[in-house]
Amino acid sequence: MKAVHFGAGNIGRGFIGALLFEAGYETTFLDVNDKLIQAINDQKQYHVALATDEKEETLVQNVSGINSASDTDAAIRAISEADLVTTAVGPNILQHIAKLLAEGLRKRYESNQQPLNIIACENMIGGSSALKEHVFTYLERAEQTVFSELYGFPDAAVDRIVPNQTHEDMLRVTVEPYFEWVVETADLKGGQPPIPGIKYVDELRPYIERKLFTVNTGHAAAAYLGYLKGYSTINEALQVKSIRAMLQGALKESGEALIRTYSFDRDEHAAYIERIIQRFENPHISDDVTRVARGPIRKLGPNDRLIRPAKLYTEATGEPAGQLAYIISAALKYNYPNDPEAMELQEQIKQHGYQKTLETIAELPASHPLTSAILNYLPA
Ligand SMILES: NC(=O)C1=CN([C@@H]2O[C@H](COP(=O)(O)OP(=O)(O)OC[C@H]3O[C@@H](n4cnc5c(N)ncnc54)[C@H](O)[C@@H]3O)[C@@H](O)[C@H]2O)C=CC1
Ligand SMILES: O=P(O)(O)OC[C@H]1O[C@](O)(CO)[C@@H](O)[C@@H]1O
Numbered sequence: 001m002k003a004v005h006f007g008a009g010n011i012g013r014g015f016i017g018a019l020l021f022e023a024g025y026e027t028t029f030l031d032v033n034d035k036l037i038q039a040i041n042d043q044k045q046y047h048v049a050l051a052t053d054e055k056e057e058t059l060v061q062n063v064s065g066i067n068s069a070s071d072t073d074a075a076i077r078a079i080s081e082a083d084l085v086t087t088a089v090g091p092n093i094l095q096h097i098a099k100l101l102a103e104g105l106r107k108r109y110e111s112n113q114q115p116l117n118i119i120a121c122e123n124m125i126g127g128s129s130a131l132k133e134h135v136f137t138y139l140e141r142a143e144q145t146v147f148s149e150l151y152g153f154p155d156a157a158v159d160r161i162v163p164n165q166t167h168e169d170m171l172r173v174t175v176e177p178y179f180e181w182v183v184e185t186a187d188l189k190g191g192q193p194p195i196p197g198i199k200y201v202d203e204l205r206p207y208i209e210r211k212l213f214t215v216n217t218g219h220a221a222a223a224y225l226g227y228l229k230g231y232s233t234i235n236e237a238l239q240v241k242s243i244r245a246m247l248q249g250a251l252k253e254s255g256e257a258l259i260r261t262y263s264f265d266r267d268e269h270a271a272y273i274e275r276i277i278q279r280f281e282n283p284h285i286s287d288d289v290t291r292v293a294r295g296p297i298r299k300l301g302p303n304d305r306l307i308r309p310a311k312l313y314t315e316a317t318g319e320p321a322g323q324l325a326y327i328i329s330a331a332l333k334y335n336y337p338n339d340p341e342a343m344e345l346q347e348q349i350k351q352h353g354y355q356k357t358l359e360t361i362a363e364l365p366a367s368h369p370l371t372s373a374i375l376n377y378l379p380a
Helices: 010-022 034-043 072-081 091-111 127-136 141-150 205-228 234-238 241-262 266-280 307-317 322-332 340-361 369-375
Strands: 002-006 026-031 046-050 057-060 063-067 084-087 116-120 156-159 173-175 180-184 198-201
Touching: 002 010, 002 072, 002 091, 010 026, 010 046, 010 057, 010 084, 010 156, 010 173, 010 180, 026 034, 026 072, 034 063, 063 072, 072 091, 084 091, 091 116, 091 127, 091 141, 116 127, 156 205, 180 205, 205 234, 205 241, 205 266, 205 307, 205 322, 234 241, 234 266, 241 266, 241 307, 241 322, 307 322, 307 369, 322 340, 322 369, 340 369
Parallel strands: 002 026, 002 084, 026 063, 046 173, 084 116, 180 198
Antiparallel strands: 046 057, 156 180
């Protein structure tokens, strides 16, 4: 079985690539980082180590790479011959891989009419659906009709903390032992890809929202609050009582929103939150606050980890989500100079002020009770 995976980064190698190998796939990584692709083709294997006392390792084999920026023909051929396509490139990059993917599907259709699934493994709601929309902008109407029948874009949720890697061997990845890869069955074509690590579900929404609004909300809270107080890593930030209390308060609010929306069991959800905070505290992982905080404009989007749970809470309880509002105000202050989105955010705030910026990037109108709760924590 052949898989093509876009994005040979932390999640690509450390999570999806490892699970594809264990399931028996031969994986071709497509990436625009030439050094990474060369290393994959030189070594033809890499190690994934678990962040545990025992540091258990898996040797991932049957891998190769293609520079999808410079060798588009080879990339298109690989897609045309694949049994599965996956991505872990970042939500904002999906639009940039769409043209190549469309050309790969077109070439594939010329030579065989076998079904194919394309699974976006990104931190976003509806990642594969969004990728499908981008891909379809490059197709003729008739192609869209046929490809809709043949090619599935099942949405997915992925959960595994993979921090920035600092090994001498650029392919080696250290990952937390926990992982969850959930795929919605509705848009699968030609049966379920035989990957033991995947959990197939009829309805993804509760899974992805529970994950995004607990793991990612909590992590973002530690990152933005930690950055504001001058800490470099998530572990350092979590040792500060006030940050920890704020994070727990934020997860209580997002938890309330989730429980009311999806009828989750209250005690089970409390235990889920505790397990996640323990994952953040893994002593074998050093995770930079700037990695977890990266892309603040995306993270302040209307459906992302801060604004959506805060809105859901406010609408469900009639009270503004005070803890989340404080974390949103910290995110609005995020000014890490090496993060282009942080710089763009600060520029928008400088030009238009906090309220207008919130209206633009978070789609929060001035009249929403959450808006005034956030603005209360910010300079006028
Ligand atoms: N690192 C983590 O713990 C987790 C990350 N995710 C999600 O996985 C996705 C990837 O994250 P990471 O692996 O951490 O990022 P990363 O930065 O380590 O990897 C992204 C890779 O995509 C490549 N890339 C960029 N543009 C490309 C293009 N046009 N074509 C092909 N490849 C391209 C980059 O060169 C890089 O190797 C993101 O959506 C993230 O939210 C989800 C769960 C956990
Ligand atoms: O990958 P993103 O969406 O930029 O956000 C970083 C977050 O994603 C993770 O990498 C994995 O869920 C978390 O460690 C962190 O909360």
